[in-house]
Amino acid sequence: MTTTEKIVGNTANFVDERLGAAKWVKKSLNKVFPDHWSFMFGEVCMYSFVILLLSGTFLTLWFDPSQKDVIYNGAYEPLKGLKMSAAYASTLNISFEVRGGLLMRQIHHWAANIFMAAIVAHLLRVFFTGAFRKPREFNWILGILLLTLGLVEGLFGYSLPDDLLSGTGLRITSAIIQAIPVVGTYVSFFLFGGAFPGTDFIPRIFTLHILLIPGIFLAVITIHVMLVWYQKHTQFPGVGRTETNVVGHPILPVYMAKAGGFFFVVFGITAFLGAVASINPIWLYGPYTPGQISAGSQPDWYMGWLDGLVRMAPPLETHAFGHTISWNILIPAVIVPGIIFTGMALYPFIESWITGDKREHHLLDRPRNVPNRTALGVMSVTFVMISLINGGNDIIATNFDLSINQIMWFSRIGIFILPPLAFIITKRLCLSLQRADRELLLHGAESGRLLRLPHGEFVEVHTPISPEKAFLLQSHEQLTPLEIEDVDARGVRRPGAIKNKIQRRLSKAHAVSVPKVTEQELKEIENH
């Protein structure tokens, strides 16, 4: 036995005698994770979270979460002698007097942006491949929760330095809270410790931002990842892959090396952005005062779509019986996002209700094979893109010589017209792709070579596709609409007639697809 083996052996013995861990560790080290680049978005999220924890802890060592007034006497000349909050002054201190401070601030903010971008990319991947289906619906809901928490955490994070841009964002936030009927003013006064902006808000969101919300994140991320561990990761269809197995590389050594390496890559790229790309230059924004504003004030991109919705809202308010209800704020900032996030969270159940499919699914869908779901996803992305564009309408107008009024009208009308249009186009595209797959399977790929037959006819030579590809092209299930009888064998009407009608209609729309190639057709082709 070598020395290393001896040491490892003794350690293992020590642990096993106390925890009985040998069986579990052996099982875990043999666990297999399928390999596809789109499966790495979730990893990017997780690693970005770790980077946020590390860089954030660094920042807390110098940040002063207080709104007390101080006179700035630090290194940055253009702000010398000005009155500002201690939070802002300490952020300037981190940026200019702590070595590596500005770098860490920037790494923290870039990591937050990448974290949210990866969450969105991960969500889209899971959605378009149908990985949210049974048994993973609960994990999907946890994911939506993480997305929502991320939005709030990011908002609080960039508001901590108390600069002009983020302070304006807080003003907007307080206006949204204030607009809530009946309780709005009370909730706003309680959260801010009085009238806006007060002196309590920054310290309070500091506690939320570094303690409570990260704590919730840790717990939810742990459950989220443990569920993936326990239920095993989904995989794309292919040769050797079935609903009852997982194919991939084992954890030790390949997956550990690749996943561990990827953590360092994510950290390295985030650090690179922090080094070369300026983000949130608070010294240029100036300290927050409600009497000032900058042209081109936007929140970070993951809140930008909400800002876009608020901008395009019609100027509706109800004034009645001495009270005011601001529909122009409630609809875009509370009601529409509420509907969207609730709809997203419940989608797995909505889809299983439409399809009537109650089975477990571990093989992923190719998006083209589920045209309805794919079209719905593209439609939602279109909606968010239009809101996002409108959120930056003044930046776009300044840089591309356009008019904000025109962009606003484009968004107001486009938000109703373009998503359904995107739905129709995407569904048609999916069906075309299915037809192309069918052609490929039956006739092979077009090789571009022409052949002249003895009797004079020109034909294009088709090369047959590989057996792996052929397997892939017919491995999906044929979508079938739900069969619900209105009346059963004894002539008794089924209760919930309208619900069933809707279900049947939706199910039929969902099942629109090109018929799969049958055994018969394949045989006929062979004999051709």
Add this chain to the structure above:
Amino acid sequence: MKRLSRYRRHKSAGPLLLIFALLAIGTTFSVASAAVKESQSVSARTASIAEGQQIFLKGCSSCHGLNAEGGAVAPSLIGTGAASVDFQVGTGRMPMADMSTQAMRKAPVYNEEEVAALAVYVASLAPGPAIPEESALNYERDGNSAQGGELFRNNCAMCHNFAGQGGALSQGKYAPTLMGVEPKHIYEAMVTGPQSMPVFSDKTITPAEKLSVIKWIKAAEAEPNLGGATMGRIGPVTEGLLAWVLGLGLLIGIAVWLTTRAR
């Protein structure tokens, strides 16, 4: 020549010839147009009202009227003072080249003497804001950049953006960038309120305060980007774009490389 003709069927011969032709035409044009411009300059040494009127009648009266009384497409210049002429013509905004949403800064058509002559002429029509003296523009000595920053954020940032990069107004109008503008012109703009910009009277923002604003603008302009490249000092919109395109893009690239088999 024989050496060169060996390559006439080379695959990059076409693109190279195209680039060469474009360069040739471009340089010829710019040389020729510069030559034309030379001959048009007036060799006036001192500005006089008469000279100013001459230039005005030739280049400005078609829109502003023969007596600068204004017309359907241009406002009256009576009472606008020498400062507004020095600003508008000195920054090249006037003569307005295309009648779109607003006059934009471009290469001035008239040289310094002509601008001075025009200014003297317009000033003679009625009293108005005067061009500030050199001695009154010593912002380094007389200005306070911290105070200037506060004034800027209070009065200017809402149109011109926190770093003076410019911003959108309604109906396609815009507040232009303040980068690369002469201190004299910044001062004159504050005093005369050109186009959509309001007037900032000397009683409400004193001349010393105006110098502080200029000092802050110049300091912001000279300040290097302290955290790295900024993509325009515009704010979170460009930052978000970079996070998606560069950040996520690079990561996807690495992920694809990571999951493909080595050959």
Add this chain to the structure above:
Amino acid sequence: MSNELTPIDDSVAPQHAPRATDINPVSEKRAEQQVAILFGLSGVGSVLLIYSYIFVADNVFIFIPIMGNQNAQQLGIGIGMAMSLFFIGIAAIHWAKTLMPDKEVVNHRHEFRSSDEDRAELVQTVKEGVAGVQLGRRKLIKRSLGAAVGLFALPPVLLLRDLGPLPGKQLEMTNWKAGTRLLTDPGNRPILASDLEVGAVVQVLPAVDHEDERPLSDIAKDPVLLIRLRPQDFQLTPEKFAMTHEGIIAFSKICSHMGCAVALYEQQTKHLLCPCHQSTFDVTRGAKVIFGPAARPLPQLDITVDAEGYLVSRAPFNEAVGPSFWERNSQ
């Protein structure tokens, strides 16, 4: 059984072609050297970080193409950190891809649904446990338990009551009273009507006791924008016209939509534009909303001049300034 490693069935799929590093010792050696170089680059990064942190002064700027002048210390620490992290990752991944075993293996999935016996046993256990509680029989306990838990829920909510004061009338009050002088912001200087030319704009705050120590909560409501037009430019009702003075009109600077500072005054069109959500207000018609999501015009301040000719407010605002709220009585 479920986590036994089994190689993929050869008959179902062709085995992957071996990698160059599996069969060619020269390739293998080269891959090893590449991994070593990558780890070396990471080391270079760490050294760069340490050097920049200790030896590079924080006021040194170097020129980088495209990026312009950059702070050398910040760039050195940052690039050093990035390199040291990135190349460890790349080295590990390259090592895994080229030299670690390439075989894919299969785990089997088990059905999640528990067996019927397990389910039956669970039902039995729960039934027995619940029967032990006997809540159905013990009505007195049930009722008193309900009352205790119900009451217990109240204190946690109550303990948060002192988070903030009740709003009261705070949202409707500003520091503008009858006879309050308008002072420039910044500067706190009083203003004569003659100080403003036609087309001029001034940011003002009310005169208060300690002008240098205005709390931000006051600045969230007090700012007013003074604009001078020619009296004939206005299209106002007689009441609103009476609130102006010689063509000078005063509006709350706090947007009636969501509270941003509205000060973007377009001199030629006489429109006020709020940069947050692009609400546009027509000054000549009393800040009436002509575009954008704002639903109410900006509140107008009644102004006049005092005995010494300085501009003062004649009365407080006749409505609450800033964003709407439930209790707002908006006529």
